[in-house]
Amino acid sequence: xxxxxxxxxxxxxxxxxxxxxxxxxxxxxxxxxxxxxxxxxxxxxxxxxxxxxxxxxxxxxxxxxxxxxxxxxxxxxxxxxxxxxxxxxxxxxxxxxxxxxxxxxxxxxxxxxxxxxxxxxxxxxxxxxxxxxxxxxxxxxxxxxxxxxxx
Numbered sequence: 001x002x003x004x005x006x007x008x009x010x011x012x013x014x015x016x017x018x019x020x021x022x023x024x025x026x027x028x029x030x031x032x033x034x035x036x037x038x039x040x041x042x043x044x045x046x047x048x049x050x051x052x053x054x055x056x057x058x059x060x061x062x063x064x065x066x067x068x069x070x071x072x073x074x075x076x077x078x079x080x081x082x083x084x085x086x087x088x089x090x091x092x093x094x095x096x097x098x099x100x101x102x103x104x105x106x107x108x109x110x111x112x113x114x115x116x117x118x119x120x121x122x123x124x125x126x127x128x129x130x131x132x133x134x135x136x137x138x139x140x141x142x143x144x145x146x147x148x149x150x151x
Contacts, residue, residue, distance in 0.1 A: 005071075012068055016075040019048060028080040041083060042090075045076075054091065055099050059107045 005013065024041055031038050045051055054069040055061020062068075069091065077084025098106055 009067060009071060012064070013071045013075060015048065016050065016072050017078075019044070020075050020079040024076070024083060025079045028083070031080065032082060037086070038083060042086075045087070051087075051090065052095055055095050059099050061095070061099070 023044060024038075027038070027041075030036075042051065049062050050072055052059075052061030053064045053072055054066060055063070057063040073084055073088050073091075076087050
């Protein structure tokens with residue numbers, strides 16, 4: 001049995017690996033420390049046509065197989081667990097269910113692409129000035145009273 005990746009899969013894996021090393025690794029710890037969702041990383045992934053890997057081309061995806069999707073997810077998770085998980089959630093919990101179970105109009109609206117990609121496809125600017133403000137999350141102090149003693 002031959003476990004060698006086909007050339008097309010190696011090309012995609014290597015492209016995503018290079019992107020991860022150049023674009024994500026330098027900011028991965030900062031993203032974690034700041035509890036920030038990296039909109040710019042996902043916009044760049046979208047530009048690489050990686051946001052809809054297993055979604056059919058008919059609905060705006062790449063139309064690739066599950067192995068390609070697994071390779072992309074693995075490379076992202078290798079440099080940033082949070083980004084890898086967010087990417088997998090976008091596809092597995094968002095885009096793929098829309099492709100499989102969404103109404104025809106929702107499927108055609110670009111289930112395989114991120115909202116930013118849909119804007120780019122409509123000719124809207126992706127200039128830095130138009131980029132959304134990065135989101136940050138902070139933990140709120142607990143309002144639950146702590147018992148004085150536990151018995």
